[in-house]
Amino acid sequence: MIDNLESVRTQIAIAAGRAGRSPEEITLIAVTKTVEPDRIQLVVDQGVRDLGENRVQELADKYNQVQGAVRWHLIGHLQTNKVKYIMDKVGMIHSLDRWALAEEISKRSQLAGIKIAVLVQVNVSGEVTKAGLAPEEVPDFIRAAASLPGIQIQGLMTMAPFVVNPEEARPVFRQLKQLATQIAQLQVPGVAMKHLSMGMSNDYLVAIEEGATMVRVGSRIFGSR
Numbered sequence: 001m002i003d004n005l006e007s008v009r010t011q012i013a014i015a016a017g018r019a020g021r022s023p024e025e026i027t028l029i030a031v032t033k034t035v036e037p038d039r040i041q042l043v044v045d046q047g048v049r050d051l052g053e054n055r056v057q058e059l060a061d062k063y064n065q066v067q068g069a070v071r072w073h074l075i076g077h078l079q080t081n082k083v084k085y086i087m088d089k090v091g092m093i094h095s096l097d098r099w100a101l102a103e104e105i106s107k108r109s110q111l112a113g114i115k116i117a118v119l120v121q122v123n124v125s126g127e128v129t130k131a132g133l134a135p136e137e138v139p140d141f142i143r144a145a146a147s148l149p150g151i152q153i154q155g156l157m158t159m160a161p162f163v164v165n166p167e168e169a170r171p172v173f174r175q176l177k178q179l180a181t182q183i184a185q186l187q188v189p190g191v192a193m194k195h196l197s198m199g200m201s202n203d204y205l206v207a208i209e210e211g212a213t214m215v216r217v218g219s220r221i222f223g224s225r
């Protein structure tokens with residue numbers, strides 16, 4: 001596992017170099033779903049600072065079980081009625097995909113006296129099984145959500161379709177980057193298009209070449225689930 005982590009870090013640096021980017025621009029989020037806390041602790045002890053979970057309950061449990069200066073990322077579908085359980089635990093929500101959720105996050109964070117960093121999830125590929133807004137819906141959504149006081153929009157997130165050859169995911173990543181550029185040009189007050197959360201175990205290197213600032217890697221570090 002530690003070897004896997006080292007190899008992922010090396011690969012990230014190499015892919016960044018190929019794209020003329022600095023590896024410091026890229027945050028490795030270790031995706032810990034189904035992984036036991038003691039195994040998560042091992043990678044945290046190796047300096048991993050960002051952990052990703054796609055379920056509220058699992059995040060809340062592990063939040064208490066993993067020690068260290070860790071930032072938790074909620075990367076999976078978020079039910080509106082569960083927002084309250086993670087407000088004080090999550091550093092960033094990657095799966096903002098609808099208006100009711102934006103309102104709820106904003107309401108809860110205002111009550112807590114904080115602002116939550118969020119990414120807007122985009123369904124670039126248009127697969128019906130995937131969550132996220134259609135690309136053409138994103139500019140208006142962001143303009144509206146920018147006015148909600150409890151959230152801070154920091155970028156976009158997508159999941160590429162599963163493909164055997166990661167090259168096939170490249171157009172999806174490229175489109176997300178283009179969309180982020182287009183939105184940045186709108187200069188919506190309070191909105192920063194500084195993060196692109198894209199790339200998983202199978203395709204994170206291609207995602208980095210296309211501009212990812214956050215890659216979400218699970219099985220490549222912890223083994224297959």
Ligand SMILES: *Cc1c(COP(=O)(O)O)cnc(C)c1O
Nearest residue numbers: 031054075200201216217218219
């Ligand atoms: C599980 C998951 C990942 C990581 O998947 P791997 O293929 O194991 O790297 C990344 N993003 C999301 C949203 C996930 O649910």
